[in-house]
Amino acid sequence: MHELPATAPHHTTTMERGSFALARCSCGWSGPARRSRDRARTDATDHERAPSGGDVPA
Ligand SMILES: [Zn+2]
Numbered sequence: 001m002h003e004l005p006a007t008a009p010h011h012t013t014t015m016e017r018g019s020f021a022l023a024r025c026s027c028g029w030s031g032p033a034r035r036s037r038d039r040a041r042t043d044a045t046d047h048e049r050a051p052s053g054g055d056v057p058a
Contacts, residue, residue: 010051012044023047 011026023031023044031043
């Protein structure tokens with residue numbers, strides 16, 4: 001278990017799971033499984049830019 005300060009930057013990575021790719025963040029967030037690694041990276045970037053508003057529908 002890692003303890004992160006509240007001000008920790010969102011450090012995202014992408015990981016592959018079978019034929020899917022998904023984004024993960026150091027805050028514990030993880031994105032949906034994508035068929036494309038590009039998509040997963042987009043999810044990661046989106047989360048870094050808007051960590052607390054990512055789940056709000058447009
Ligand atoms: Zn995060």
